[in-house]
Structure formats: C-alpha cells, structure tokens
Amino acid sequence: MSFEWYTEFVDLSYEPEENEIICVFRVEPDGISMEEAAGRVASESSVGTWTTLAKLPERIKRLMAKVFEIDGNVVKIAYPLDLFEEGSIPQLLSSVAGNVFGMKALKNLRLEDIEFPAEYCKHFSGPLLGIEGVRKLFGVYDRPLTATVPKPKVGFDADEYADIAYQGWSGGIDFIKDDENLTSQPFVRFEKRLEKVMKAREKAEKETGEKKVYLANVTAVGKEMLRRAKLVADYGNEYVMVDILTAGFSAVQMLREECEDLGLGIHAHRAMHAAFTRNPKHGISLDVLVKISRLAGVDNFHVGTGVGKMEGSKDMVKRLADICRREWYVKPVFPVSSGGLHPGLVPDIVQLFGKDVIIQAGGGVHGHPDGTHAGAKALRQAIDAVIKGISLDEHAKKHAELARALEKWGYTRPK
C-alpha cells in the first residue's frame, strides 16, 4: 500500500538553493520503491506524516524537504533553512536523524553526510582555540602533541592518580586525560582529583620547563558539569573533557558557552559512537559526528588510529582528520589518535596524520616494562625519532626507554 503524498517530496529536476542543508542518506526500502522510500525519509524528516492532511497552510509547501537525487541506494535531500532553529544541534538531529531511523518501510537507513551552508554555520562559534591556539598554549609547533590516560581507567584514588599524572607529565607527556568513565566516584571525587592533579602539574612543569595540561572529565548532570568546568578554570587549567554523546549535544553546547567565558578548550570523547556509526547499512556516519562536533565547538576530537584496537580503516581515519582540519566556517579541530597505541606505532600514526595530531597512549605508556615515567619518555623518543627521520630501531640504540618499549610491543597492532 503506498501513499501518493510521499512522492510529492521527490523532484529529481530540483536544483538545491545555496542556503539549503543537504543530507546524503543510504536507503534500503522494505517492499516499496526507492522513490517512495526516499520521499518518506524527506517527509518524516521535514514536515510530513503518513497520510495526506486536510489543512495545509501555504508555508508548509515552502518547508517541505526535497529529494533531488537518487543514485542506486544513495539519496540526496535538500532542506530549507527555515526548518531549523539557529544554532541548535539537538534540533538538527531531531529533524534529519530522528524518527527516520525507525520507519517500518525501510529495512536500513544511514545518514552518510551533511553539507551545511554558511548561513547555517554562522550561528555557531565553533572551537575556542583551534589547532593554532592549542599549539600556542603549549608553545609546541614542530611535532604531534601527546596525551595519556592513566590506566587502569578507573580505580586510583586522588593521590594515586595524581602520582601517575606526575609520572606521565615528567616523562614528557603534554596532556593527562581522564578516561571516559572517570568522573566523580566515591573513591576519587572530582574536586579532590583536580586539586591533587593540579599540584602534580605544577611540579612537572617546574621540573621539565614544559607546559602541561589536564583534560579533566567534567561529564555530569546539567549544572554540575558547569560547576566542575568553573572549578577547573579556578585552578588555572586551560581545558576540560566531555563525553559528547552520553552527555548530549545540548550539554556540549551549554559547556561551550561556559568555556567561552572561562577561556577553556574542550576535549571531546566520542564514547558510545560505535552504537550507531559502526553498521555500514544503518545509523549515522562519523563524518556527520565530526562536523556537528566541530560546529558545537570542541577543540580535540578522537578519530581513530587505523592500526590500533578500535575499528576504523586508515582511509576513514584520514578522512575524519581532514574534516577536523580543513578550511571551514569555524576553526579547525585537533584530531586525536587513540586506542591501542604504543611507541612502535608512532611511525604509522605520523605517516597517516602528519604532525597535526594528538597521539594518546594509555596502556602504551603505563604498560611500559619500567612504568609510566619510562613509558612517557619512550613515546616522546619515538616521536622525536620520526620527526628527525630516524628509524625507531636506530633511535632505540641510544634511548633505553624506547628500546624497552620495542622489546615488549615491537611494532604490533593490537586486536
């Protein structure tokens, strides 16, 4: 049974206006034509419902999304800007990434890409720092930046955690990053951890003469998240971290507004993304996630490794890094490569990203045979070697910590 109403959303002769949002969907109909399926997606993601309606104000016509291209199972839909509230990622997602995924008439649906016009992007501030601003913060321009997540990811109390942080920072790490599920547990309350880690930071900065930054995970319920961000700024730290998907984009945008006033960069952790990005037939692509996160105003974004423990091909990782860094309406985002990395994989990562990348190694630092400090040194030694064009094996002859890391992990790519 089909409703003629849906095909009114299809016009393959239509030329999209300059100021329209264009969505690219991969559509798998279930027992209906591709044209009707595409029309249903356009209808449900703009103004329609399942049947023709008695009353249709003239304005509705203008607001209808239009399918303007069908190429196999790839469908392109143009959306008039008036469908969208200015500056709201939640409302954008409720429109083009909402009900459409649950329609019975489709076996699968994947939102592959979104092209945004300047007219839409101008309502977003984007990243506070941008890659240039992050490099200026550290005074480091000639190499990738480094991060480490104290591991095990949760379990240390504030003193133990601060000691690990000191070991990493004094060994040469730039960012110490809370893990995605470390927030404020009974044995390691946020305030206490912040206080102790900032003392460790001060000590490490004095000893190394290098700038150090803490990626404090402020993911929390509503106002508490803002309170924690304020506390971070009060301690003189220049960044916060947030789990963008479990917190939600309203929280991310609220945090971005707060961080504008506090002068804080935002590190975005994408935990939970694989619930909807991984299936090639159904869900939302990471391309879309990176773009909306860049608009929402994060400064660092995890894009994968291509060689580590998490899924994601080298081509995809490269593409995501490009979306982070390319010229756009808002500042560029520092791509973060993380997940199963260790010093032996640094050449692969630099080859994939160049130097504008933050290399995060958790297990690959704290699992070093001689502990965190040596692990941090080994990571920096691997980066120094690659930037100088020296093989790791060669460099390891005069750098014991790197040699010990290669003894343990070699060049293995974790599964």
Ligand SMILES: O=C(COP(=O)(O)O)[C@H](O)[C@H](O)COP(=O)(O)O
């Ligand atoms: O804690 C880690 C990595 O730890 P380790 O370095 O010990 O593997 C991060 O949560 C993952 O990188 C997230 O995955 P992604 O970066 O793909 O979002």
Ligand SMILES: [Mg+2]
């Ligand atoms: Mg983690």
